[in-house]
Amino acid sequence: MIDYKGYQNKKVLVVGLAKSGVAASLLLHRLGAFVTVNDWKPLSENKDAQQLLDQGIKVITGSHPVELLDEGFELIVKNPGIPYSNPLIKGAIAKGLPVLTEVELAYQISEADIIGVTGTNGKTTTTTLIHExxxxxxxxxYAAGNIGTVACEVAQIAKPDEAMVIELSSFQLMGIRQFAPSISIITNIYDAHLDYHSSKEEYVEAKAAITKNQTADDYLIVNADQEDLMAAVSHTKAKIVPFSTKRFLQDGISSDGDKIYMNGEAVVAIREIVLPGRHNLENIMAAIGAARLxxxxxxxxxKVLGEFSGVKHRTQFVREWKDIKFYNDSKATNILATQSALxxxxxxxxxxxxxxxxxxxxxxxSDSMSHVKTAIVFGETAEKMADAAKNAGVTDIIxxxxxNEAVTAAAEVAASGDVVxxxxxxxxxxxxxxxEVRGDIFIEAVNKLK
Known part of the structure; x- marks a missing residue:
């Protein structure tokens, strides 16, 4: 860990806790900042806030009062899940205060090489593959960031001859200033999180921020099959390494249908790869590029591609029961991810x-549902899902x-050879x-089937 002096005796407000907020607060406290933490959950119900209070950190809970900004803070570190429309964050921006996320702190103190991975889909698989x-x-x-381990925690222990492979969401990338991975990856860009971002343009800009501080000594691995994405990163100073699943690239990463090549050199035969699904070729190509670089x-x-069968919650095989295979794809939080899984x-x-x-x-x-025999729908979108399934020709809708109820219902209607x-x-x-909680509940329910 670099002995970073940039926060010594500075007044810093950390807004929002959970794992990243706690880690950022403790790190800033260690770096000599005067830290105040603000979280919406009341103190009596807030174990994270109680832990920080025990460390001598000032804690304000129960709401996000805009009046806090009158206390002379020099910067804000924001939990990525808190939107920029939050009145406290809007007020901070209006005052010209920097609003960072903890990945910026990780970069400032890291002695290790950083490989950053972002994109709409495939981030976790790509990050895990590179790490493996x-x-x-x-x-x-170390695999860190949005994958589960907070980046600024890992950065405190990672050494100069080691690598941090960080999965990065658009929410995290909106809060960077100097962050610059030596190798960055954008797997793909599709419509997503438009409830958080004001437009697709803002979302694309947030993803492209992964390369905004890179230099000519760095690399950007990017999906060459997406023209909008290529246009969004055209300003980069990094060396662009394109990959394509649709055409052969002499300079870049691609396939002839038999093998995957990088810069014209065969790396691996497709038949050797265990990970299923056409969509995973994007992730595999991006990982190959980062690993080779x-x-x-x-x-x-x-060896890794011959052993790696997937990550938890991403088309994860759970169990075979009565010749029925159950898969957990709870990480499919958007339409494209579900299309890929289907x-x-x-x-x-x-x-x-x-x-x-x-x-x-x-x-x-609709186009991906031709083999769906039953749709079991739940949650706020249940009726919308039912309508989509009906329009796709699915006649059995539950x-x-x-x-939990969905697993029970699936077990009752599934037949030998089916996939749930x-x-x-x-x-x-x-x-x-x-x-993750949703996926774990699915796994538990499946494993309870007698």
């Missing part, structure tokens, strides 16, 4: 879907209260605090 490839090559790597051998890359199967499928209503219509799922797929196409927040 580096580890397989007998090098030390980091110095990982092709042998280590091939397209990975050809056998009769029972789709469990629904969740937070962000105003989307789900008719785009409405249930939640994921939890792929909600929606965020979880109408019923569950995170997609």
């Amino acid at each position: 490839m580096i580890t397989k090559d007998q090098k030390k790597s 980091y110095g990982v051998s092709d042998d280590s890359i091939r 397209d990975a199967f050809t056998v009769p499928t029972i789709l469990l879907c629904g969740g937070l209503d962000r105003g989307n219509s789900f008719d785009e799922l 409405r249930v209260k939640d994921v 797929l939890l792929s909600p196409a929606c965020a979880s927040w109408d019923q569950y605090p995170t997609f």
Whole structure:
């Protein structure tokens, strides 16, 4: 960890707790800042705030009072989940205060190489693949960020000859100033999180921020099949390494249908890859590019791709019961992710879907639902999901209260050879605090089937 002096004796307000807020507060306190923490949850119900209070950190809970801005703070560190429309954050911006997220802190203190991964879909798989490839090559790597381990915690222990592979959301990237990975990746860009961002343009700009501070010594691995994305990163100073699943690239990463190549050199045969689904080729190509640029051998890359079958909550095989296979794709929080999951199967499928209503219509799922025999719908979007399934020609539609009831219903209608797929196409927040909790409840319910 770099002995960073930039926060010594500065008044810093941390808004919002959870894992990233707690980690940022403790780090800033360690770096000599005068930290005040503000969280909406009352102190009596707020274990995180109580923990920080015990460390001598000032804590204000129960609301986000705009009056806090009169206390002379020099900067704000914001939990990524708090929108910029929050009155306290709007007030801070109006006053010209920097509003950062904890990944900026991680960059400022990190001695390790940073590989940053963003995109609408595939971030977790790509991040995990890169981490596994580096580890397989007998090098030390940490998977951090939006994948579950807070980046500024990892940055305190990662050494100069080690790598931090950080999964980054658009929410986190909106709060950076100097953050500049030596290798950055944008897997793809589709409409998503438009309840948080004011427009798709703002969302794309937030994702493209991953490369805004990179230099000519750095690399940007980017999806060449998306013209809008290529246009959004055209300003980068980094060396662009394109990848394509649709055409062969002599300079970049692509496939001839038999092997995956980088800069014209064969890296791995498609038949050696265990991870299913056409959509995962994007993630695999991006991971190959990052691993090779980091110095990982092709042998280590091939070994990982021959063993890696997926990450938890992303088309995760859970169990086979009575010749019925159950898959947990709770991380599918948007339509495209569910399309990709459905397209990975050809056998009769029972789709469990629904969740937070962000105003989307789900008719785009229609082309991917030809093999869906039953749709089991739940959550705020249950009726919209039912309408989309009906319009796609699905005749068996079952409405249930939640994921537990959905598993029970699926077990009753499934037949030998079927797939039961939890792929909600929606965020979880109408019923569950995170997609991980939703997926864990699914796994538990499936494992209880007798």
